[in-house]
Structure formats: C-alpha cells, structure tokens
Amino acid sequence: MSDALASLGRFLPELLLMGALAVVIVADLATQAWSLARSRNLLVGLTLAGLGAAFVASLGEPGGGSLFASMIADDGLLGVLRPLFALTAIFTLLFSLRAKELDGARMGEMVALLLTVTAALMWMAGSVNLVMIYLSLETVSVASYIMVGYRSSDRLSNEASLKYILFGAVSTGVMLFGLSLLYGLTGTLDLYGVRAALAAEDAGPALILVLLLVAGGIGFKIAAVPFHFWCPDVYTGASTPVTAFLSVGPKAAGFAVLIRFFYSGIAQPGADGTFAAVGGVDWQGLIIVLAVVTMTLGNVAALLQTNMKRLLAYSSIAHAGTILIGAAALSSEGIGAIVTYLVIYLFMNLGAFLVVILVHRVTGTFELEGYAGFWKRSPLLTVAMGIFLFSLMGIPPFAGFFAKLYVFAAAVEAELGWLAVVGVLNSAVAAFYYIKVLRIMAVDPGDGELPALRFSRLDGALLLALVTPNVVGILFGGALEQISEIAQRLLDLA
Amino acid sequence: MNSLLWLIPAIPGLGAAVNGLFGRHLGKRASAAIACGSVAASFLLALGFFFTRFLAEGGASARVEQSLFEWIPSMGVEWAYRLDSLSMVMTLVVTGIGLLIHIYSVGYMSHDGGFSRFFAYLNLFTFFMLNLVLGANMLLLFIGWEGVGLCSYLLIGFWFERPAAAQAGKKAFIVNRIGDAGFILAVFLTFVTFGTLDFYGVMGEIASADMQGGVLTAIGVLLFVGAAGKSAQIPLYVWLPDAMEGPTPVSALIHAATMVTAGVYMVARSGVLFSHAPAALALVATVGALTAIFAATIALFQTDIKKVLAYSTVSQLGYMFLGAGVGAFAAAIFHLMTHAFFKACLFLGSGSVIHAMEHAEHASGGHRHYTEMQDMRNMGGLLRHMPRTGWTFIVATIAIAGIPPLAGFFSKDEILWKTFEHGHFVLWGIAAAAAVMTAFYMSRQVIMTFLGDFRGGAAMEKHLHESAPSMTVPLVILAAGSVVAGFVGVPSALGGSYRLHTFLEPAIYAGGQAPPAMPHNYALEYALMALSVALAAAGIWFAWRRYRNAPTRDASLAGSGAYRLLLNKYYVDEIYDATAVNGTLRGGEGLYRLDQRVVDGAVNGSARVTMLSADLSDLSDRNVVDRAVNLVAEILGAASTRFRRLQSGLFQSYALLMLLAVVLLAGALVLWS
C-alpha cells in the first residue's frame, strides 16, 4: 500500500488526465441544456487544460524506478513518450475543432475518450507486466474503436469501427493467448522475471508461438504487415483528427510495447549497448522479415492510391516498417532511433493530416483530385504540405531526414547494412507517391475559379507549430540525441 | 576573420528567408536588392578570405575552419565549415557567377508575377550550394546536396502552369532519388569503415593506412552513383535536358555553372579515396567519356536553343568526369571553372535571345507557343539586332570549342592530354571526337541564331532589340571571363606553371600525397595540342560549310534513320518509361493486388457460397459476424440497418490471411533458429 502511495507522486500526468476525465464527464452532463457551441467550448477548454497540465507534468527527468509493485517502469522511455502522447492529444483536440466531419458534433464523449486513450497510451508505454500490457493495450483499443465510430450517422465510420473492433478483438485475443502461454512457460507476469526465467532455461518451440502471437497484437497496433488489413479502411472511415491520432499515438505506444516486450522481456542487455535474445529463439529474423515486408508493401501499395487518407494509411504502414528496422538492430541505439523517429514522425505526419483537414474543409473531399489547383488558392498551404511531405520522404534539410538517418545508422552499426540498403531504396520508391500529391496540388488545374482560402487564427497557429520543427529540426541533432539518450535508459539500464 | 566564415552561406540564407516570408510586401526593387545584395556580400567576404589568406605565400595550403556547434554527437559530426583552396575556388565561382546571374535575373524576370518567390528560391539555392562546398564533412555536404536539389526542382517547375515544366521538375526529382540513395549509402559505408565523416579525417586515414580497393571501391562507386544523378551522367542524365523548362537564369546558374558540377566537386573532394580505388576511378572515366560523346551526338541536330546547350552541358560534365577519372582532379576543377564562365554566358545569351523573341512576338501581336520562340529555325540574323548578346555568345562559343587562347582551350586540352598521358587512348579518342562535335554544334547554333537573315517574319523583326543593360552587362563580364579564365592554368608546355593546379593540390590530396608528376614529354604534348586545335577548327569549318547558306537544311534529313534517332535523343526517355517506370508501377500494382484483390477474390467466392446458403428471410444476414452484430443491435433496440452493409466477408478473409501469415512466420522462425 505504501508503495502505491509513493508511486502516486510519479504518476502525476496520468492522474491529471483521470481527474480531467471526471471533470469533463460531469461538465458534459451539467451542460446538456447549453447551446452546442457553448458546451463545446467549455469541454474543449477543460480538456485542453487537462492535457496541457499532463504535458507539463510529464516533462522533466524520469524517476528511474518502477511504480505500483513493478507494474509501470518510470524510466527514460516512458519519460520521453509521455509528453509525446500528451502533445499528440492536444493536436488532435485542436484538429477536431477544425474538422468538417465533426462540425456540430457533440464533444462530450470525444474529449472523454481522448483523455482516456492518452492516459492508456502512457500506461501502455510504461508497462513492464504482462497483465498491464494487455489491459492498457485493450483500453487503448476500446477507446480507439469508439473514436473511429464517433460519427454514428456515417456509414463509413460505422463500418470502419466495426472492422476495427473485429480485427482488434482477434489481435488482442491472440496476443492474450500468447501472454498466457508465456506465463505458463515462465510462471511469472513480470517482464524482468520472464527474462530471468528464459535466461535460466531455454523455452523451446513454445516461445516461437508466443512471439508470433504477441507480435500479432503489437503488429496490429503499429499496423505492420500482415496485421495491417484494418488500417486503410479504418483510416478512411474515421474522422480525420482521429485518423491523425491513430497514426501517431497508438503506433508510438505499440513500439514502446515492442521495445519493452522484446528488449526487456526476451532479451538481455550485453556489452556496449547491444541486446541478445534469450530463451533459445533468435527473434531478430522475425523483426527483420516484418520490417522488410511492411516497408515494401506499404510503399508499393501507396503508389496506386487515389484517396489521400488511404495514401497516408499506406504511408504510415511503410513508416512502421522503417521504424522496425531500428527494432531489428538489437541495440540501445536502435531504441534511440525508434524514439527519435517517433518524435519527428509526430510533427510530419500530424502536419500532413492537418493539411488534409483544411483541404477537406473547403473541398469536402479526400480524393486526390480534390487537391488540384491548391497553389492558386493557397500557396501557404501548398508550401506547408510540401514541407511535410518532403520531411516524410526523409529528404534534408527537413527533420524527417534525421528520423531515417538514425534508424539506418543503427542498422548499419548492427551489421545489418543490407537492411539499411532496403530501407534507402524504399525511401526512393516512397518519393513517387509523395511527389504525386505535391504535383497535383501545385500543378493540376482545379475545376474553374475557386475562391482563395481563408485560414482561421487557429489554423495558422497549428500550421506554424507543425511546420517549424520540420524546418529547423535539422539544426537540433544534439537535442534529439539527448532525447534519444534518455529513451535508451530502460528500467534495468538506468 | 575566421569567425566570419559562417556568414558566407548565412547571408544568402537570410536573404531567402526575408524574400520568402515578406517578399510580396516588399516590392520588386527591394526584393531584387536583398537578393543581389546578399550574394554580393557573400562574394565580397569570399574575396576577402581569398586575398587575405589564400593569395599569400603558401596560401594554397591555407585552411579556414569554423565549427558552429555539435550537430550529430553520436556520429561525432559537427556543423562545421572548412575553406581550403578547393572550396575557395568553388565559393568564388558560386558567389561570383551567382551574383552576375542574380543581376541578370532582375531584368529577365522583371515582368514575372513570381518575382520575389523566384529570388527567394535563387538565394536559397545559393545558401545550400555554399553549404555544399564549404561543408567539412559528408553529411553537411549531403544537406547542401539535397538542398540544391530541392531548389532545382522548385526552379525547374517555377512556371508550373506549363505542364512540361511541372513534369520536368518531377522527373528531376525522381531521377535524383536514385542517385541520392547511392550517396547516402556511401555516407553510411564511410562512417562504418572510418568512424568519421570529416573529409580530411577520412582521406587522411586512407592515405596513412594506404588502403587499396575493396571497401574504397564500394564507397567510390556509390559516391559516383550520387554524382551521376546530380551531374547528369549516363544513365541518369535524362532529367537535365528537361530541366531547361525552368527560367533561363536558372539553367545558367543551377544547370550549367554550379549545382550540376557538384558531382565533380565531390569526386575531387574525395580525390584521395578515388586514387586508392582504381576500379571506381576507371568507372568514373569511362562513364564520363561515354557521356561526353553520347550527349554531343544528341546535341548535333537539336533545334531548341536551350536544348543544344543542355546536351552540351551534359557532354562537358562528361569531360570533367573523364578528367577526374584519369586522376587529373585539378584539371576537372579547372574545366569546371572555365565551363562556368562560358556556359553561363551561353545560357544567359540564349535567355537574352528568348527574351527578345518573346517580346517581339508580343509586340507584333503574335501568340505562338513558347517553344516556337526557342526554336532556332525561327531565328537568324540576330547579331544585327542584339550585337552585345551576339558577340558575347560568339566569344563563349569560341571558348567552348577550344580555340586558343580562350579559356576552354586550356582546360579541355588539359583533360585530353592527361587522358592520353595516362594511357587511356580509347577514351582519348572518344573525347577528341566529342570535341569535334562540340565545335560543330556550337558553331551551328551561332550560325542559325545570329547569322544570316531573320526567319521569324518581318512583323516580328521590327520589334527585335537588344536586352536591358542589367542583362547585357553580366554577359560582357562572363564573356571576358571566358577569354581570360584559362590563364590561371596555363600548362608548363606553354610557359605557364599550372597555377590553379598547384593551388588546388593541397586540398585535393589533403592528408595524402599527390601522385608524382609524369616526366614531361613536350613534343607529344605540342602535337596533341595542335591536333585538338585542328579538330576544333575542323568542327567549326564543317558547320560553316554546311549551314552558312542554308541554316535550316537539316530538315532535308528527316528521312534519315540516324538523324531521327539523334533528334529523338536515342529514344532513351521512351525506353525508360517503358521499362523502369512502367515496371515499377506494374510491380506496385501486382503487390497491391496481392494485398487487396486476392482478398476481394476470396470474398467474391465466399459471397457466392453465402448466396446459395442464404436464408430467404430478408432479416437474415450473411454470416456469423453480421449475425452477432445484428443480435446485439436488435436487442438494444437500435437500428441495425447501418451494420448490414458491412462487407462482412472481408473480415473472415483478412483474418484467414493473418492466420496463414502467422503460420508461415512460425515455420520461418523454426527454420531460422
């Protein structure tokens, strides 16, 4: 009990989020009679305050110990990802104010879901116990299903939500089965206990099954091939702010679980920051296969998309593949590279989705044709999109270059040079579809004379907030490496 | 003074920021002043460094280094600039010729709506180009490398309302992806091998350990793949001719004088590495020579004034790589420098001509397509109307043709001589043949454009006039440069002392040893020199004979297969489209189908099965999923209709695929462990 009390102090961001959740639920009920706009303003304001407080509380040095009887690791990885989740949620909330799909929608449930899912992402990223991993993952999933189906009158949204639920149920079920097998093998739920048990005695072929089942659950969250089938449909069906959120938040948390499970649970840190698999199964090959297949299929399938949200869905699959390269490196550097990638990915991908939202506001379409002639209507938006897409391509001088650089460097350091080559070639392929979007925006003539775009002040602020890191990021290699260095301090490595 | 080094790139960067962010509110004058002023400031700073540090005794080995901050600590990479004799020459070329082209652009772009945007791009380009030449390590060079590429795409597509321009920008971008993939892999390989990316560090280690071949060959080849992309060598040259869709000053600055020569600079910068990787060097030389002749043959019969110059540029870049490939890095840089003068002069001259043509067309009420205005078959006799443009063009043509004592003679002849001296007789033969062609097609261009009678119609001719001084003054300066620039590298055979070469060597062979000079064989050198002058003269004479009285006589060749082959550039674009581009797309489609259609097919199949077994009740649904869904929905009293439409078959198929994949992965893992 005293441990629980002592842990509460290090649990402030999550507590703030839960507090905000209680407040918005009550506020939602209390303002039923208010006008939509008024209650919406109040709820968004309250949520923003909660998320902002959680963001601020999550900054600063991580404590280094574990919380709640070794359920949560209060280590560097969590320390870096907590503010990332809070920031993603803040952007999502502000996006949802500008998304046409959510015009006139009640926000009560949306903000409650957002607060819950943000907290759950933090739990997920910190979990070092099999039960915690499953529960937090399930919480994120359930909240995500509902967010995807938020527009209950929209058929696509409902279909997407249902599809997501079915895939999610299968994937988490499969993962749960794997986790229970692992418990059967090792007799403990604690990840570090699992490692100790596996290091003491090889688990044999059962561990292979466990790895695959768990990889299925994680692969579902990060949208890795062949667990990606839900992704394009769900991205298309969900309202765009939710899509943006899904493409960044749960993906990042999924990678955190991947690091925890594979690096802490079934691998042992060796000398000079490398990790070695324990339990008699060399799972590096599994990650490599997943990385190559995911990258390649994501990029190639994206080439043929004509819908912007589908294109970005496949692009996000491809990025997951690229990040997996970092995971295959089996080194602290790899962990750092993953986290660096996730941080940069937040800004570039949310930026691209913001443009999608703003374009949809005026054109009402997500089809690529709808992007024609945007240079004439808004050079600013076109330039911003250009910056986001170039960053996603990984072309210097934009920040996305660093993301790819560190991942490939980690692979090369781990003597996986050929994997880096595959990654570089994939990036070259990716250029095709990103540049296609830009060409359509800048070059193709739109239908007739369309009015120039007007931005609200919020749009301008959001664009600025997302463009700036992409442009000046290239100067901040040192700061990025500090973040990466913190993230590498896992619970047992601190 | 040393601490001011960062200002050389920073000032144009600042200019770009100001013009990019506030350009619209500044007005054209202020925009132009900021753009030209910032490049001028950089040029003056560079001159300052040159006079104070490099012109003094032993200045050739002077080094100005400035590290701004620790950039990528884990790789030990700093944001550091280094000015040595090689980057000094490059910096002077970039800022000096860049300044002239900026000034020229003020006149050329004066009526364009995107005036401030244009100058923002141009300044941004200068910023990145200076990062490229001043970067002390490969990564900073790469940042500049990609940055200039970006500006190049933006500037090629500047008039993106022309579909051809947009297409060209996209093509340049895509082709360069391939090259850049090579470059970044070279960077990784270098880092893994040497643990550093600093040029001096890497080169010093190679020299001191006297490494040979092996990994150096791999790095060299990968670097050259990058260089071939940026500097338009076979097989990646296809983007450069199309890049002429951009405004002409851009063609002059980026696609002739500076950016496209970045590959040559990079090879020279890695001179020590390439010297220790003979196989890579041989590849550079061979590709260079082949590109030189290949592009020269295409240039023979082009009719677009800029296309001729574009292929000429590709060909001349081939020369530079040939020089570098035979180990004469200094000669390559020498040619890079003289080429910057005369090719910039030629491009700006062609811009002046196009400007005059378009102006005259508008003034006479015509509305022909812009490609007609660049067609030399519609020109002729322009020397009378635009004497300054004409004469500077002619001077630059003589320079590129290789007639002494103009600049091109010294640099080109040196490459030829070095090729011969190192025993590459076949390559020498190829390069010599290309030299004849160069003289031929350039003379043809002068004759078709400036001599004879105007063929564009009398109405238009009345309105032809010389361009504004802001355009002709840079032309005159560049023409003067084309005359004298060669004197910095007069060979010892002609009483000179290879001043540029001795100046460059400490930088090119930094950390290592310059290879020992070959014993002089003046007699042979004189003979070859005479031969190359004779070849150039022959080329000019052929062109004179052929076109003097019938400038458009090529039309009669239309039936000839060889002529059509050349006119259509060997159909390389078409071949690439048919193979690489379509191949990728088709492969993509195949994989996408695997992802989607296989599933759909399974669904369709399952749909049939489902139809057969479906109950007649209209309330019933197709399968388990919907049944469960409906159950819940009905029980809760909610409308179930919205769930009905779920293409429920998909789910089972996806799940099945996932399951199969897991089983396959399991098998793979079992085999792996």
Add this chain to the structure above:
Amino acid sequence: MTAAQVVFYGACLVMLGSALYVVLGRNLVHCAFALVATLVGVAAFYVFLGADFLAGAQVLIYVGGILTLLLFGVMLTNRIYDLKISTGAVQVFPGAVAAGLVFAVLVWIIRSVDWNAMDTGAPGPTSEPLGKLLIGDYLLPFEIASVLLLIALMGAAMLVRRRTRP
C-alpha cells in the same frame, strides 16, 4: 478412469457440443440456451483448476447476469424470436487448412513443452488472496480495468444512441 476424469471429459463434451450448437444452430433462443451450457462448462473447468472464486464469478456474472439479460432482450424483441439464422460457410477449404495447421502447431507445442507447473497443493479458498492481490500488487491493473469498463460503457451507449441533437 477416475470419477474426476469422467466429470472432466463430460464437461468437455457438454462444452464443445453446446458451443457447436451456438455456432451452427438456427434458432436464436436455442442458441442462447446452448451458450448457457458452454459457460457452465467453462465454470467447471475453473473448478478443476482449483479456482473456486473464478468459477463462482463465471456462473454469477456470465450465466446469471449477461446471458439472462441477453435472453430477456431476445424474448422482449418479438421480431427476433422467430428469426431463422443461417451461417454461410466462408472459405471452407482454406479455413479448414489454416485451422488444422494451427491446431497441429498447438498440439505439438503443448506436448513438447515442459510447462512450468504450479505446486499442486490441496486446493483451498482463493477469494482472500485474490482480494489482497487486487488491492495490493495488482491495484493499478484493477483500477485500469475500471477505466476500461467505464469507457466501454460510454462507447456502447454512444454507438447505439440516436442523435438527440442535430
């Protein structure tokens, strides 16, 4: 065969048979009742595993609570009572192959692994240690489960609610 074994295999049979009927049956009410049998079979498993609390909870919550609610719903919604449900067999062959493969893998692994068996002392009451764990070491998962349920409840209500405001 001991009495315990007889009961065990009997429970297995009941569970599998009723589960099959749930999937294949055409009458919704019959299916719901078959589900009762399946869930009771699962409870029997818990008894065999010495998990007395879990077995009780299973019967109380699933059979007593959820299923009863379900049946109420079915019976109160008269349209659904007569509903005939058909199950289309989707991808019989590949499905069977995949299922067979998975089954084979599972059997192989279960048989080949030396499971980390817990000590097999006489089964005693588990509710007290369980309660202690839930407010001790597993306090956080316990609380998070409540958040999960809250959000699931909210979501369920939201997804089926008709729009009350435009």
